[in-house]
Structure formats: C-alpha cells, structure tokens
Amino acid sequence: MPPFVEMRDIVKIYPNGVVANRGVHFSVEKGEIHALVGENGAGKTTLMKILYGMEHPTAGQIFLEGRPVRIQNPHQAIDLGIGMVHQNFMLIPSFTIAQNIVLGQEPRRGRFIDFEAAARLTTELSQTYGLQVDPQARVEATPVGMRQRVEILKTLYRGANLLILDEPTAVLTPQETADLFRAVRRLVAEGKTVIFITHKLVEVKQIADRVTVMRHGEVTGEALRTADVSEADIAQLMVGRKVLFRIEKPPQQRGPAVAQVRDLSYISETGRPLLREVSFNVYAGEILGIAGVEGNGQTELAEVLSGLKPPTTGQALVNGRPVLGKGPRQVRQAGVAHIPEDRLTNGVALDASIADNLVVDRYFRPPFTRRGVMYPRLIRRHARDLMHRFDIRAASEESPVKSLSGGNMQKVIVAREFSSEPALLIAAQPTRGIDIGAAEFVRQQLVQKRNEGKAVLLISADLAEVMSLADRIAVMFKGRIVGIFQNGPDITEEELGLYMLGLKQQSPDEIETLQ
Amino acid sequence: MSLDTVLGSIFTVAFIATIIRISTPLILPALGGLISELAGVINIALEGLMLVAAFLGVVVGAYSAQWFPGWPGWVYPWLGALAGILVSLVLAWLLAFVHLELGADIILAALAINILAQGGTVFVMFALTGDKGSTSTLASPALPNIVIPFVNRIPVLGVLFNAENMTGYNIMTYAALVLTVLVWFVLYRMPFGAHLRAVGENPEAAASVGINVRRVQYTAILLSGLLAALGGLNLSMGYLTIFQANMTAGRGFIALAAVYLGNRNPIGTVIAAVIFGAATALGAQMGTLNVPPQYIEMIPPFVTIAALVIYNLRRQAQLAANARKFQDKLEQEHGAG
Incomplete structure (x- = not known):
C-alpha cells in the first residue's frame, strides 16, 4: 500500500536565493503521529507550507495515497483533507470561537450566517x-491553550484527515501540553493522521510513532521509529555534532541586591492590569529566572524595567538609583x-549596518563622539572587535543587520548589551x-x-531553559509573582506548571522571604 | 434681538430637516470609508471620488438631453448619476489596482486621486463651458425628491418628513437611510461581511481558511467608491443642480473622521456624521443672523476638533479611572488580608 502522504524530491528556492529544501523526501503512514524535527531554518516549516499549498515547490512531487496531486493554495489543501495549525494562531480576535471555526464556510440560513448552527456544530x-x-x-x-484547540477544531470542521501541527507546544504549560497530547492521541484513535513539528526532543519520544529529522534543508534521518532512537541520536542528526x-x-x-523592585504595577491603555504589585530583588552573581505562560506580564515587566513603558505605580532601584519612569537612555x-523579546522591533534597526547597531547606545559618548563630531573609523573598529569576540558571522561590519540569520542577529544584540558592562x-x-x-x-x-558577579534577570517561556540556568525561579501568573523558588533538584517542571496555570500559589509571606 | 429669539430661530423643526439634508452627503461616503477601513484599507480618496462623481453626474445629466433627444425627461438625471458612479468606480478600481497589485502606498495613491480629481474636474469644466468656477451655463437635471404623502397638512410633521419647503428629501437621503441598515446587515449578519472584517483584522488568518483576501479588498474599495459617488451626486444633483469647483469642500475627509469617531461601526459612524452635519447646519443657520461669516465657517472644523479632543479626553479619563479602580482594589485586598 502506498503511503498516505508522500513528498518526493522537494526543492524550494526562494526568490532571494535562499534554498529552504534541497531534494527532500518525506512520507507519512495513515493513522500515525509523525514528528518532523530540525533547528530553526532547517526547512521543516517550508516543507509543511508546501504540503498545505502556502508555498509552491521549485521542483518535486506530492502524492496522496499514491495519487499525484498539485496543491496550489490552502483552499485546495483543505479540499484534499489537509489542515494546518500554525505556530502563530490564525484567528480573528474580535470574533467568537464559533465564528472563527466556521469562518470561510459559514452555515447559512438564506443569505445570512446561521449563528445558532455554528455554535451547535462547534459544540458537536x-x-x-x-x-x-x-x-x-x-x-x-x-x-492560549483554548485558542489552540480552536485551531484544531477549525481544521476538523473543514474535514481534515491529516493535521499538521506547527510547534504546538511552544506556547503551552506542561499541563496544557499533556492535554494536547491526549487530544492528539484521540484524534489518531478517530482515524486522523498527525504531523507534529517540534524541536523539543522529549516530546518526540513521548508522542510520535516515527520521526523525520531535517538539517540545512535536507533530511538527515528519514522516518525513524522513535522506539529505536535516543534523544541524543536525534539531536546529533539535527545539529550535525554532539550537543551539550x-x-x-x-x-x-x-x-548584595543589585536591583530592588517593589510593588510594581502596570495598567495597559485598555485598562487591563498587566503587572500587579510585583516585588523582587536580583542579587549580584545570580540569575533570577522568570517563568510563566506567555502573556502573564513578563513582556511588560521587561519593558517597564528597561524604560520602554512608564509604570503605573511602584518603584525600582538599580544600585540604589531609581530607574522607573525614566527614559531608556537614563x-x-x-x-x-536589555535583550528585548521582540528582536526585530526593539532589538535592532534592520536597515542599519552591524556597526551602527553595535553603537546605538553609546555613539554619543567618547571615544565615538568628541565635541559633537562622530568618528566612524572608531565605530567600525569597535564593531570588528565585538564581531570577533561574540563570533558574529557576516560579510563585513558594514552589512545591514537584516542580511543576518536570526542567530547572528541575536548575537549582535547580545554583543552590544553585554559589552555595555551592565x-x-x-x-x-x-x-x-535561534539555532541550537x-x-x-x-x-x-x-x-x-x-x-562575573553581575545580576541577570532571565525571562523565558522555555521552562527547561529557566530551570537549567536560573539560581532562583519566580513564576508569574496574571501579572503577579505567584511563587518564588530556590532552584535545585527538588524543583520539577510539573510543580512549576501548577504555579504557571494559577492552580497553586505561595502565601505572601513565603514570597517575601525569598524575594 | 434677544438670545431667546436667536435660539428659537435656530432650533426649529426646519433646523432638524436641514441637519438631515446636510448630513446625507456625509453619511454616504462615511459608510464607504467604513467598509474599506474594516477591510484593512484606509480610503482617503473619498473626497476625490465624490468630486468626480458630482462633476460627471452634472455634465452627463445635462448633455444626455442633447445626445438622446426624445427620451423621457426623468431618464436624464439617472444617466448622469450612472456616469458619476461609473467614473468613481473606475478611479476606485485604479486605486485598488495600484495598491493591491502593484504595491503602491495607499495614502500616496489616494492623494494622487484627490489631486487628479480636483484639477481634472476644473480642467474638463473649463474645456466644456469656458468657466472655471461652476457649470452654471449647463442646464443640468436633479435627482428626484421623495414626498411622503398626506403629512404636509400636519404642521410639524410636514417639515420633518418632507424638509424645509415640504418638497421632500432627495432620494439620496433615503438611500443613505436604507444603506445604513443594509451595511449593518451585510457586515454583521452575512458571510461576506464576516469575511471582510476577518480580512481587515487578520489577513493571514483569513487567507488560511481560503478567503480570497485580495478579492475582498477589491470589493471593499469598489463599494467605498460607489458610496462616495452617491454622496457626491447628492451634492450636485440634489438641492443644487450645479457643479462648483471643489464643491465637496473636505466632506470626504470629514466622512473619514466620522468613521473613527464612530468607533468603526455603522451606527456610530452615522451618528458621528450627523453630528458633523449638525455643526454645518448650525453654521448655515447663523449665516442668517448677522454673524461674521468667518466665525460660521469655523464651526464645522471646530466641532470636528472638539469631538476628537473630547473623545480622547474621555479615553484618558477612562484610563485614569481604571488605574484608580485598580489601586482601590489593591488597598481593599490589603485591608482584608
């Protein structure tokens, strides 16, 4: 019997010359959960966008149950029973869940949308x-967890038999991930087939029957049975070398405490309290990790502390000097x-050169500017120096930052922020x-x-990262710090997950003792 | 003259009728602006589209009597209206084409259309009539008024339902009424409206469920062209049957302001348009009262600015109130805990 889906010799070259897929072969059996793994930029999302008709292959063929098919657009993919849940959700925020699920194929009563039928179909x-x-x-x-279920239901409403899930666990807590896995198993039990894109190797072993590994646009491990390979094997196929x-x-x-934050609150323009009386210290020589599901105030915390947003109330001292409400330069x-979350908007000026991006926080000071005159030669030398120290790979210090890969772009930011001796x-x-x-x-x-004895505040949605780096971990939920822990072997993902979901909470006294 | 008589002479039933009449050419383009705004394309070309439609309506209305002698007289204004709508649609299509297909900036493209409309109408008018100011030498027809029967015998209702001289409101006023309701139903009750709003809010999401984003945006821009044209025709073929250079006088822009002031929904947009209409009507009314005309001309823009200021002050007050509420809640929690 031919495979359910087979993609043969897929080549994709983008108009700007980037080769995303170099002769990829990929096949999925009916009723399996197939993981597709690879680093960012390995070409896995491109491959799936080709299958979903959002991108057109430069060469290659697609077969569904042995029949060759041409998939020109998502509409045709949907007609063929292929559904995709994208990493950034494709939902209309102001619409109801039922409206989102039926969007584009609304049940009608005469010329009008039948909202009752939409709600009924959704419930069913x-x-x-x-x-x-x-x-x-x-x-x-x-x-977020419910939005993801909406996305899955959307594909099912459209009659999908094959579901492509693009990094579905990236935004979920451990508990929500467990729920998702249960749902995925149920989908398979109901006769669906699932392609699961991820770069979390633990999940591959947990959920998938088989795994295909990609690196640099090529398949380095084709349809391996997950029972037969270890996480380390997969990692090596992904990266091409052993990974620590x-x-x-x-x-x-x-x-001593370098930063002291007390009762910091921030209310958004729309009146939603996004930070509620947040208090903590960051000490010299420690990494304080902030864990939490995204959207629970972490973004605002970083933006308020770094001067990008004015706080509503509260105070923060850094080395005894108040910093709240001052502009970013002060x-x-x-x-x-500050290494900002949104690299492209707040981290770099895309059209400016690497050299310019590396001096944006210091160009006005000597030696770069003396008596109101800038010295470009020094700015370039400064850039070459930092590029060498931080291993930024680019044609020259004059290259625009937008020509860099995500990893190298982040290194530009890291080089600038670390070299400011904060x-x-x-x-x-x-x-x-960014790549591994x-x-x-x-x-x-x-x-x-x-x-070196600096204070580091690490905000990350990647729980594993926080747990491996932080000395103490604070968990944020709905704008509050709901728990703060000394990191150690007794701290588990599951335990933190309960705090991230708001199911557990420390008493104010407990929080205060560990501030 | 006491204040009483001044106020008394302003706030009459006739004044309400004036507001209705003056609001019509604001409501129609405002609905058009709303549709394209909700589809994610701001249309600042409303002004120019109104202007070309107003102009062509008058010209074709006037000349069709020569071109098609012997046709019944009521056909001519409709031929003019048809021509006005068509030319507006062509320009709206051009705007859509250069923006959606060629990637031109929508603001620049629309500015070009506005400038083209302003200069082009005067240029053609001069070529046809030898006059750069107005088409007063052309005998152009009017679109019909609709007279509600029987109410004229009733003192107040006659003026209210059939305008100041009890000769009825122009058909475009009724069109504005019907279209307001229609636009609401299309936007919130019909699949096309849902698709249009989806495209405006998250075009990628709309595309991912198979909605043709480009087609929806084309349609939205064309519909805004149609509605702007109706507004323009109301100016030159309604109470006046003449085209004057730049006779839209910023109505296309005021209509766009009404969209935002009305919180981007049809009911709010129409209310905002009527508020602007009332300001203009007030100016017109005071013109009869020996007030220097400069002051009167300031009223509509002043109301626009005042409305926007009040809107933003209220928003800020809301923010401050939210912050206070939050503080109180915190203090209560502390009091309790």
Missing part, C-alpha cells in the same frame, strides 16, 4: 474529539542592559527562534555574566 465537534471550548467566547478573551545538554555552572557566589546609564542584565526570551548553536552560546554568555 468539541465533544466528538474531546477538545473543550466555549463557542460564544470571543477569542481575544480566551487563554547541560550547561556548566559553578556554585553561586551571591552578592535607565541604561544607571547600569541596565550591573543588571534583563534578557527576555534570549534564545527564541547560537542558543548555546547565548546561554553560556548569560552564565558567564553571572559568574
């Missing part, structure tokens, strides 16, 4: 597959550095979307800063 589907949603709730008011999973971290030498002068370093999602090699480098740099 939700019960059949055990995916709990509230049909009448507006998407903008629902948590543990970061070497010498015992902590904790110094905050930086007080000794704060007392407090705020790192928000510092390894998101660059991520390893960034993590090592963070640990090194800590070893």
Whole structure:
C-alpha cells in the first residue's frame, strides 16, 4: 500500500536565493503521529507550507495515497483533507470561537450566517474529539491553550484527515501540553493522521510513532521509529555534532541586591492590569529566572524595567538609583542592559549596518563622539572587535543587520548589551527562534555574566531553559509573582506548571522571604 | 434681538430637516470609508471620488438631453448619476489596482486621486463651458425628491418628513437611510461581511481558511467608491443642480473622521456624521443672523476638533479611572488580608 502522504524530491528556492529544501523526501503512514524535527531554518516549516499549498515547490512531487496531486493554495489543501495549525494562531480576535471555526464556510440560513448552527456544530465537534471550548467566547478573551484547540477544531470542521501541527507546544504549560497530547492521541484513535513539528526532543519520544529529522534543508534521518532512537541520536542528526545538554555552572557566589523592585504595577491603555504589585530583588552573581505562560506580564515587566513603558505605580532601584519612569537612555546609564523579546522591533534597526547597531547606545559618548563630531573609523573598529569576540558571522561590519540569520542577529544584540558592562542584565526570551548553536552560546554568555558577579534577570517561556540556568525561579501568573523558588533538584517542571496555570500559589509571606 | 429669539430661530423643526439634508452627503461616503477601513484599507480618496462623481453626474445629466433627444425627461438625471458612479468606480478600481497589485502606498495613491480629481474636474469644466468656477451655463437635471404623502397638512410633521419647503428629501437621503441598515446587515449578519472584517483584522488568518483576501479588498474599495459617488451626486444633483469647483469642500475627509469617531461601526459612524452635519447646519443657520461669516465657517472644523479632543479626553479619563479602580482594589485586598 502506498503511503498516505508522500513528498518526493522537494526543492524550494526562494526568490532571494535562499534554498529552504534541497531534494527532500518525506512520507507519512495513515493513522500515525509523525514528528518532523530540525533547528530553526532547517526547512521543516517550508516543507509543511508546501504540503498545505502556502508555498509552491521549485521542483518535486506530492502524492496522496499514491495519487499525484498539485496543491496550489490552502483552499485546495483543505479540499484534499489537509489542515494546518500554525505556530502563530490564525484567528480573528474580535470574533467568537464559533465564528472563527466556521469562518470561510459559514452555515447559512438564506443569505445570512446561521449563528445558532455554528455554535451547535462547534459544540458537536468539541465533544466528538474531546477538545473543550466555549463557542460564544470571543477569542481575544480566551487563554492560549483554548485558542489552540480552536485551531484544531477549525481544521476538523473543514474535514481534515491529516493535521499538521506547527510547534504546538511552544506556547503551552506542561499541563496544557499533556492535554494536547491526549487530544492528539484521540484524534489518531478517530482515524486522523498527525504531523507534529517540534524541536523539543522529549516530546518526540513521548508522542510520535516515527520521526523525520531535517538539517540545512535536507533530511538527515528519514522516518525513524522513535522506539529505536535516543534523544541524543536525534539531536546529533539535527545539529550535525554532539550537543551539550547541560550547561556548566559553578556554585553561586551571591552578592548584595543589585536591583530592588517593589510593588510594581502596570495598567495597559485598555485598562487591563498587566503587572500587579510585583516585588523582587536580583542579587549580584545570580540569575533570577522568570517563568510563566506567555502573556502573564513578563513582556511588560521587561519593558517597564528597561524604560520602554512608564509604570503605573511602584518603584525600582538599580544600585540604589531609581530607574522607573525614566527614559531608556537614563535607565541604561544607571547600569541596565536589555535583550528585548521582540528582536526585530526593539532589538535592532534592520536597515542599519552591524556597526551602527553595535553603537546605538553609546555613539554619543567618547571615544565615538568628541565635541559633537562622530568618528566612524572608531565605530567600525569597535564593531570588528565585538564581531570577533561574540563570533558574529557576516560579510563585513558594514552589512545591514537584516542580511543576518536570526542567530547572528541575536548575537549582535547580545554583543552590544553585554559589552555595555551592565550591573543588571534583563534578557527576555534570549534564545527564541535561534539555532541550537547560537542558543548555546547565548546561554553560556548569560552564565558567564553571572559568574562575573553581575545580576541577570532571565525571562523565558522555555521552562527547561529557566530551570537549567536560573539560581532562583519566580513564576508569574496574571501579572503577579505567584511563587518564588530556590532552584535545585527538588524543583520539577510539573510543580512549576501548577504555579504557571494559577492552580497553586505561595502565601505572601513565603514570597517575601525569598524575594 | 434677544438670545431667546436667536435660539428659537435656530432650533426649529426646519433646523432638524436641514441637519438631515446636510448630513446625507456625509453619511454616504462615511459608510464607504467604513467598509474599506474594516477591510484593512484606509480610503482617503473619498473626497476625490465624490468630486468626480458630482462633476460627471452634472455634465452627463445635462448633455444626455442633447445626445438622446426624445427620451423621457426623468431618464436624464439617472444617466448622469450612472456616469458619476461609473467614473468613481473606475478611479476606485485604479486605486485598488495600484495598491493591491502593484504595491503602491495607499495614502500616496489616494492623494494622487484627490489631486487628479480636483484639477481634472476644473480642467474638463473649463474645456466644456469656458468657466472655471461652476457649470452654471449647463442646464443640468436633479435627482428626484421623495414626498411622503398626506403629512404636509400636519404642521410639524410636514417639515420633518418632507424638509424645509415640504418638497421632500432627495432620494439620496433615503438611500443613505436604507444603506445604513443594509451595511449593518451585510457586515454583521452575512458571510461576506464576516469575511471582510476577518480580512481587515487578520489577513493571514483569513487567507488560511481560503478567503480570497485580495478579492475582498477589491470589493471593499469598489463599494467605498460607489458610496462616495452617491454622496457626491447628492451634492450636485440634489438641492443644487450645479457643479462648483471643489464643491465637496473636505466632506470626504470629514466622512473619514466620522468613521473613527464612530468607533468603526455603522451606527456610530452615522451618528458621528450627523453630528458633523449638525455643526454645518448650525453654521448655515447663523449665516442668517448677522454673524461674521468667518466665525460660521469655523464651526464645522471646530466641532470636528472638539469631538476628537473630547473623545480622547474621555479615553484618558477612562484610563485614569481604571488605574484608580485598580489601586482601590489593591488597598481593599490589603485591608482584608
């Protein structure tokens, strides 16, 4: 019997010359859970977008149950029973869940949308597959886990037999991930086939029957049975060399408190309290990790502390100097550095050169500017120096930052922020979307800063990262710190997950003692 | 003259009728602006589209009597209206094409259309009539008024339902009424409206469920062209039957302001348009009262600015209130704990 889906010799070259797929062969059997793994930029999302008709292959063929098919657009993919759940959800925030599920194929009564039927169909589907949603709730008011279920239901409503899930666990807590896995198993039990894109290797072993590994646009491990391979094997196929999973971290030498944050609250323009009376210290020589499901105030915490947003109330001292409500430049002068979460918007100026990006926080000071005159030669030399120290790979220091890969772009930011000799370093999602090699480098740099006696505030949605780097871990839920822990072998993902979901909470006294 | 008589002479039933009449050419383009705004394409070309439609309506209305002699007289204004709508649709299509297909900036493209409309109408008018100011030498027809029967005998209702001279409101006023309701139903009750709003909110999401984003945006821009044209025709073929250079006088932009002031929904947009209409009507009314015309001309823009200021002040007050509420809640929690 031919495979359910077979993609043969797929080549994809983008108009800008980037080769995303180089003769990829990929096949999936009916009724299996097939993991597709690879680093960012390995070409796995491109391959799946080709299958879903969002990209067109430069060469190659696709077969469904042995029949050759041409998939020109998502519409045709949907007609063929292929559904995709994207990493960034494809939902309309102001619409209800039921409206989102039927969007594009609304049940009608005459010329009008039959809203009752939409709600009924949503409930039916939700019960059949055990995916709990509230049909009448507006998407903008629902948590991430439910949005994901909406996305899955959307594909099922459209009659999908093959579901492509693009990094579905990236935004979930451990508990939500467990729920998702249960739902995925149920889908398979109901006769569906699932392709599961991920780069978390633990999950591959947990959920998938077989795994295909990609690196640099090629398949390096084809349809391996997950029972037959170890995580280390898969990692080696992904990266092309052995990977260190543990970061070497010498015992902590904790110094005095560098940053003291007290009762910090922030209310958004729309009146939603996003930070509620957050208090903590960051000590010299420690990494304080902030864990939490995204959207629970972590972004705002970093933005308020770094001067990008004015706080509503509260105070924060860095080395005894108040920093809240000051502009970013004053905050930086007080000794704060910030690796922002949104690299492309707040981290770099895309069209500017690497050299310019490396001096944006210091160009106005000597030696770069003396008596109002800038010295470009020094700026370029400074850039070459940092590029060498931080291993930034680019044609020259004059190349625009937008020509760099995500990993190298992040290294530009890291080089600038680390070389400003900060007392407090705020790192928000510092390894998101960059390849394993660059991520390893960034993590090592963070640990090194800590070893040098600096204070590091690490905000990350990657729980494993927080647990492997932080000396203490604070968990945020709905804008509050709901728990704070000394990191150690007795701290488990499951335990932290309960706090991340708001199911457990320390008493204010407990929190205060560990502040 | 006491204040009483001044106020008394302003706030009459006739004044309400004036507001209705003056609001019509704001409501129609505002609905058009709303549709394209909700589809994710801001249309600042409303002004120019109104202007070309107003102009072509008058010209074709006037010349069709020469071109098609012997046709019944009521056909001519409709031929003019048809021509006005068509030329507006062509320009709207051009805007959509250069923006959606060629990737031109929508603001720049629309600015070009506005400038083209302003200069082009005067240029053609001069070529046809030898006059750069107005088409007063052309005998152009009017679109019909609709007279509600029987109410004229009733003192107040006659003016209210059939306008100041009890000769009825123009058909475009009724069109504005019907279209407001229709636009609401299409946007919130019909699949096309849902698709349009989805495209405006998250085009990628809309595309991923098989909605043709480009087609929806084309349609939205064309619909805004159609509605702008109706507004323009109301100016030159309604109470006046003449085209004057730049006779839209910023209505296309005020209509767009109404979209935002009305919180991007049809009911709010129409209410905002009527508020702007009332400001203009007030100016017109005061023109009869020996107030220097400069002051009167300031009223509509002043109301626009005042409305926007009040809107933003209220928003900020809301923010401050939220912050206070949050503080109180915290203090209560502490008091309790």
